[in-house]
Amino acid sequence: MCKICMSLPLAEHPLLHAPQAVKTEYYDLLRTLVAQHAPGDKWAEFAVARYGAKFAVEEVTSLHNYKDLLAAVRRLTANRFRWSKLCFCTFRYCLLGDILFLLAFNNASQVKAVIDYIYPMIRTRHRKGVSRFIEALFNRADMKRDSFKSARYLIDCWRRNADFINLPEKRILVTATVSAGKSTLINAIIGKNLTRTSQEICTGNLCYLHNKPFEDDAVYLRASFNNGNVNDDEIKKIKRGSEVTCIASHVRALVPPQSRVCIIDTPGVNSALNPNHRKITREALADENYDRLIYVLDATKLGTDDEFAHLQYIAQKVPKEKVVFVLNKLDGFKQGEDSIKESIERVRDDLHKMGYENPVICPLSAYVALLIKRKLHNDGLTEDEQDDYDLYVKKFSQPAYDLSRYYAEARRENLPTHNGADQNALGSKCGLYGLENILFGGI
Numbered sequence: 001m002c003k004i005c006m007s008l009p010l011a012e013h014p015l016l017h018a019p020q021a022v023k024t025e026y027y028d029l030l031r032t033l034v035a036q037h038a039p040g041d042k043w044a045e046f047a048v049a050r051y052g053a054k055f056a057v058e059e060v061t062s063l064h065n066y067k068d069l070l071a072a073v074r075r076l077t078a079n080r081f082r083w084s085k086l087c088f089c090t091f092r093y094c095l096l097g098d099i100l101f102l103l104a105f106n107n108a109s110q111v112k113a114v115i116d117y118i119y120p121m122i123r124t125r126h127r128k129g130v131s132r133f134i135e136a137l138f139n140r141a142d143m144k145r146d147s148f149k150s151a152r153y154l155i156d157c158w159r160r161n162a163d164f165i166n167l168p169e170k171r172i173l174v175t176a177t178v179s180a181g182k183s184t185l186i187n188a189i190i191g192k193n194l195t196r197t198s199q200e201i202c203t204g205n206l207c208y209l210h211n212k213p214f215e216d217d218a219v220y221l222r223a224s225f226n227n228g229n230v231n232d233d234e235i236k237k238i239k240r241g242s243e244v245t246c247i248a249s250h251v252r253a254l255v256p257p258q259s260r261v262c263i264i265d266t267p268g269v270n271s272a273l274n275p276n277h278r279k280i281t282r283e284a285l286a287d288e289n290y291d292r293l294i295y296v297l298d299a300t301k302l303g304t305d306d307e308f309a310h311l312q313y314i315a316q317k318v319p320k321e322k323v324v325f326v327l328n329k330l331d332g333f334k335q336g337e338d339s340i341k342e343s344i345e346r347v348r349d350d351l352h353k354m355g356y357e358n359p360v361i362c363p364l365s366a367y368v369a370l371l372i373k374r375k376l377h378n379d380g381l382t383e384d385e386q387d388d389y390d391l392y393v394k395k396f397s398q399p400a401y402d403l404s405r406y407y408a409e410a411r412r413e414n415l416p417t418h419n420g421a422d423q424n425a426l427g428s429k430c431g432l433y434g435l436e437n438i439l440f441g442g443i
Contacts, residue, residue: 003043004248005164005260006105007216009157010054014094014150022076023055026091029072030098032063037103037114043220044102050218051098073121092126093133093151097158100137105158106165111138157214164213169260172439173288175281175314176296177306178268181328185296185366186265188432189439191252191373194219195265206284207265211251222246252373254427255436264288270306285317292439293323299343299363300332303350315354324360324438325351330431331365331392335400344406362438363403364431368392372432376423393422396429407434 015023030048038044052060063069077092099118104110115134122130133148137158148155176182183195186209194209222245251261266284267277285293295314297307314323327347330340344361351359371389374381381389395401427433 002210002246003105004220004222004246005210005212006101006161007157007212007214007250008047008050008218009098009101009154010050010216010218012153013054014153015055015091018091020056022091024057024060025072026076026095027052027055027057028060028063029069029076029095030102031060032069033099034102037110037117042222046220047102047218070121073118074123077122077126090150092122092130093148094154096130096133097137097151097154100134101154101158105161160213164260167259169262170257170292170440171262171264171288171290172292172294173264173266173284173290174294174296175266175285175310176268177270177298177304177310180268180296180298180301181366182268182296183265184370185294185326185328185364186263188366188369188373189251189253189263189436190249191370191377192219192249192379193370194247194249205245205267206280207245207247209263209265210246210248211257211261212248213250215250215252218249220248252377253436253440254424254433255440257440259440261440264290269310282313282317285314291322293318294326294439295323296326296328296366297347299327299329302343302346311350311354315356320356320359323356324362324435326366326435327361327363328366330363330401330403331368331395333401335398340400340403340406360438361406362431362435363406364435365392365396365403368396368430369427369432372423372427372430376427392430393426396426402429403431404428404434407431407437 015026018026027048030051034041034044034048063072073095076095077090096118100111100114104114119127119130133151136148136155140159174182174186186195187193190209190211195207251257264284266281269278269281293314295311301307325347327344330343333340333343340363344363347361348359351361367388371381371385371392374385375389396403424433
């Protein structure tokens with residue numbers, strides 16, 4: 001597993017409650033050690049910059065030599081009296097945990113090098129505790145109730161990352177013709193706007209989207225033009241071409257994955273402006289290692305020649321048991337004019353003719369699913385998005401638009417009931433919960 005898939009331990013970091021001067025010195029020490037021990041490591045540079053942003057550091061000094069580093073380490077690892085709680089605390093375990101996380105996670109030789117460098121800087125009377133802390137990180141030593149109290153959150157985050165590394169990886173390749181809603185579907189599964197969506201041709205490269213063990217509000221992008229935390233505008237700058245892009249983010253799934261996940265986004269295959277897109281996608285279909293193939297169908301434009309040609313190619317080249325067909329854009333259907341059931345049967349009949357005996361067909365509104373995820377996680381919607389959301393709450397509350405009835409295995413009673421119960425119910429009705437059950441629930 002590459003480092004970009006690790007979640008940063010920042011949400012409840014103990015330093016968040018420290019005085020600003022301490023946070024600034026702490027960040028500067030991390031930044032200096034990363035520059036010294038991991039020059040050119042883009043992930044380490046990105047990660048330490050996130051520490052600076054989280055600690056609201058505006059100005060930093062420079063630790064130019066060993067003497068400056070030693071003094072900073074001694075100050076930060078000393079015992080401190082916290083007047084607000086009338087007790088002593090220390091940041092020595094946080095400091096060591098963060099340094100090892102940034103420089104040496106899952107790298108035994110680098111771990112030794114970092115410890116050998118830092119250990120002599122720590123006062124002799126504190127070294128026994130430091131050794132026990134390292135044992136707790138790497139060997140999961142039992143911790144007494146008050147052991148490393150100030151760093152228990154960091155230990156928990158370390159272990160969650162370590163457990164995540166050992167999970168098997170499920171790889172899901174997604175393909176479609178142009179404008180079928182492939183990018184919106186991927187965004188809906190992830191729960192964030194990470195792939196570009198437009199009525200125009202958006203994707204001209206392979207993009208690998210990796211999940212992370214827990215939410216850390218950091219999206220890492222590795223591409224030729226940029227590294228680091230990105231927003232929607234920066235994602236749109238990804239050049240159309242053949243470069244490979246990797247994005248890592250926590251996946252906000254209604255059905256939490258029991259594995260690491262890699263979603264492989266491919267270009268639309270019927271681009272009149274760039275026929276090379278078809279070549280890139282077909283090479284991915286032939287050469288990539290993937291467990292599932294999601295084929296996205298536009299329910300409002302079924303039966304086109306381009307669609308038929310791509311379906312025929314997949315039927316010939318991809319094992320049929322791998323393929324999941326997503327019938328998307330059902331939010332565009334009008335009651336009395338369009339029939340969801342008839343559209344599903346039409347697709348099923350066409351697939352039977354191509355040799356699919358029992359095709360997996362998942363009716364869905366990816367756009368509604370994405371709005372639901374964003375509402376569940378308190379992302380701000382634009383005024384237009386909020387209007388759309390309110391409209392679809394009413395629409396999918398109607399029995400005719402309850403897509404969950406087409407998912408026999410997706411039991412709605414298993415939906416989570418945490419904050420946002422209404423969004424969870426809507427997530428089932430728009431087809432999202434059923435699809436995620438198939439992808440992540442072992443169905």
